[in-house]
Amino acid sequence: MTTAFPILLPILGYLCGSLPFSIWVTRYVKKVDVRDAGSGHATTTNTIRQAGFGWGALVFALxxxxxxxxxxxxxxxxxxxxxxxxxxxxxxxxxxxxxxQFRGGMGLATTGGALLAINLLAFLVCFGLLLLLVLTVRHSARASVFAGVLATPALWLLNIRDISMWAALGMGAVIAVRFLIDWNRKYRELWLDRENDVKKT
Structure with a gap:
């Protein structure tokens, strides 16, 4: 193996992450851009709103x-x-x-997939932390920002100090930054906010 090859893996990761499955699926099924309605993001929940649960489940898996x-x-x-x-x-x-066009999703499903590849327990801890924060804060964007910041300390406190902790640090930073765009978003529901909700105040 050449020393250059490992450096190419993050580029591969970025290119894999850039595959906009929710956009492709909703364009194929409904002839619309998933970002033009609902939350305005290329996400599983927005796909469910526009194309139905089955297509949303496919996007989630991808x-x-x-x-x-x-x-x-x-x-x-x-x-x-x-x-x-x-x-x-x-x-x-x-x-x-x-x-x-650099207008994608919010990163939670992709974060979950990466954690599953590294450490199932770390995945469960981070998922549990996010769920707890959503139920406590009752605002999914703010809860996701907090989860991104707190994931690494939570893993450290639970003595999960393998590479998943460092992955959570990087992914958590991305998640926190990304969800700041919806910090002031008004939600009627926690995850499946409806199209006629106010996007930003």
Whole structure:
């Protein structure tokens, strides 16, 4: 293996993350751009609103795979710290995709896929933290910002100090920055806010 090859893995992660499946699926099914309605983001929940639950489930699985595959590949070739960077780049690609004018999703599913590739327990802890914050804060964007910031300390406190902690640090930073765009968004519901909700105040 050349020394240059591991450096290419984060680029692969970003390109995988940039595959805009929600845009492609809604364009195929409904002939619309998923970003033109609902939340305005290329997400699973927005796909469900516009194309139905089945198509949304497909997008969710594909978005998980965007994080899982490049991260798993980096781990398999023995590059754990490169895997953490690759995971963060995959999430960044999902949020700001080069193949969709840098207007993508919010990164949660891709983050979940990357964590599943590294450590199932870390995935469960981070998912539980996000769920707890959503139920406590009752505002999904703000809860996601807090989850992005708190994921790494939570893993450290629970003595999960493998590469998943460092991956959570990078991905959490991306998630926190990305969700700031919806900090003042008004939600009628927690995750499936409706199209006629006010996007921003």
């Amino acid at each position: 978005d998980l795979a965007k994080g899982f595959i490049p991260t798993y590949l980096a781990l398999q070739i023995g590059q754990p710290y490169i895997a953490a960077i690759t995971a963060a780049f995959a999430v960044a690609g999902h949020c700001w995709p080069v193949f969709a």
